Amino acid sequence: MNLIELDRALRQLRLGGMAAVIETRLHQAQAEPMTPIDLISCLVSDELTRRSQRLLQRRQKQAQFRDPQKSLDSFDFTFNKKMNRSLVFDLATGAFIAKHEDALFLGPSSRASHRTCCHPARLSCVVPGDSHLAR
């Protein structure tokens, strides 16, 4: 089986992650001394990485975040000084999701609440299950 046939076979087996990197990994195996088990391990971990990235992307898309790229890193807490900053960061860890606790964001600042609520929601995308954003 040559490289083209191997690529086709991997894609047929739904191993697109392996197919995308097989050439690079084979070059790597030739360039540096790599045992067969190391080469296979690299390919399997490439496939797993790609699958988890795809899963995350799919869940983020399903969650329908308004500003998916926005995060708390650039959030201006000085604008509303009375806002409980430590609570925001506590909620952003997503720990309340594991404990099945609820959260209520009250007030006129929907941008703030949206960004704050999307942070744990993004985190929940990496744990088993999905988050659901409803309006």
Place this chain on the structure above:
Amino acid sequence: MLDELAETTIDGTRKEHMDLLVSVPLLIIDDLGMRKLPMTSAEDLLEIVMRRYERASTLLTFNRPVEDWGKLLGDSAAVTAMLDRLLHHGHVLKCGPRSWRTKTEMLPQARDGLRAWPVLH
């Protein structure tokens, strides 16, 4: 979400839709109270909150104070029962009092104001 739920009652898919809403690990109900809600909103919300209580997290953003919920949803008893559950293990974050939208609107005005300032020589 509440509009969709009301529609699913008509087309007979309410159970499937409700099952999704009560089973996700984190349900975010964003901007509740921004527009007129269907007649069955209070009951539907109560059912969602009751079925998710201590099983899954619900995050709710509301631009009105808690005291107005009964009037807005039109069912004080349902709202009391819902708040009872939400606040039992709930975290309450008060966003405001100033709106972030006014901040972004203020910036260009402030910039224009600076430009219009007379230059003294």
